[in-house]
Structures are given as structure tokens and as C-alpha cells.
Amino acid sequence: MPDRDIFTFLDEVIEERFRIYPEGNLLVIREKQPGASGQSVTLKTSGKTLAFSLDRNETSDFRVFPFFNRSTPGINSKNDAIIFCRKKNDIYALLVELKSGTPGKFKMQLRSGKNFLDFLVATINLHYPVRLKVSCRGLLFDMSDNRRIPKKNETRRKKVVFRNDGGLEIARLSCNEIYHLTRFLE
DSSP states (O other): OOOOOHHHHHHSOOOOGGEOBBBBEEEEEEEEEETTOSSSEEEEEEEEEEEEEEOOOOOSSSOOTTTSSSTTTTOOOOOSEEEEEEEEEEEEEEEEEEEOOOOTTHHHHHEEEEEEEEHHHHHHHHSSSOOOOOEEEEEEEEEOSSSSOOOOTOOOOOOOOOOEETTTTEEEESSSSSGGGGGGGG
8 A cells, every 4th residue: 555644635635626736846826816916926845745725716606615604704714725735744734825905804814724724634634544733824925025026036035934813823925926835834
């Protein structure tokens, strides 16, 4: 039997249409909302990673959370991406939110992502022979600190500062840049 790990389980559990695949070693997360000002973040990956997004355009035929009542404000909140990665023996989940204007309700979106993550981990622990423990961090990428445009292939290496906000560690960074994924795991 081949070596089965958390990434194998996630690959089996996360439906294909929600997945975000890297291009080589670059994982690009893009804001899909209409009117977003070309916002994205590029993450250089190394080692195993698995990313997906629940932030899909919903129609009358497709809803991410069909059991929630659409008329309840904010009940269908979701963040832009969830990225699973590993550092040594530790598994991390990075909750990503991109904002082109003022950050507004990003905390609710990241917390909604954390709630979904907790459900996903509990479901994997129930159905697979693992007792998965995941360290979770929130990443807000916005236009607040875009004073200069990085040159092609340039990567910012400044220290990432996380602040605890109601039990979730959140860092605020500039969008439209390239970061090494490992910087968020230190």
C-alpha cells in the first residue's frame, strides 16, 4: 500500500472543481469577484502543498453551502483560499483573504474559513486512520502597503508579523506580490 498521508486524504476529500493547482512551484491566488483591481498573490512553494477555494460564484443551480438560508446576512461568508502545507512534521493551514479596497469584513471571512477548516479536519479524523492536528494562520493581502511595484521575479523577505485576534493568528501583507510560502510558517 502506498504511503498515505494528510495530502493523500485531502486529495481524496476535496472535490476537483474547488482545487487551486500550482504552476510549477508558484501558487497564484486571485480575487474572483467582479471589480477587484487585478488583485492576486503569488506564493513560491516547496514540498507538499494542497490549495482550494470555496469562494465560487454561486447560481441557482450551484451553492457552496446549500443548507444555509441565503437571506441570512453573512451566513455564506468564505475566504478566498485555504492552503495546506508542511514544515517538518507539522501541518499548517493558511487561510487567505484578498482585498482590493478597505479590508472591511475580512475577519468574519477568515473565521468562516477557520470554522470550515475545523469541520474538514474533524471529518478526516472521523473517516481516516489519523488524528490530524493542524496549525492555522490567517493571511490578509490588501492594497494598504503597495508603495512600490516589485520587479519581475522579486520576492519580499521582510518578517511576517502575526497578531492574535480572537484565537486566530492573522498577518496583514501587500497583495500583488510574490512571497515564499515558508515565510508564513516561521
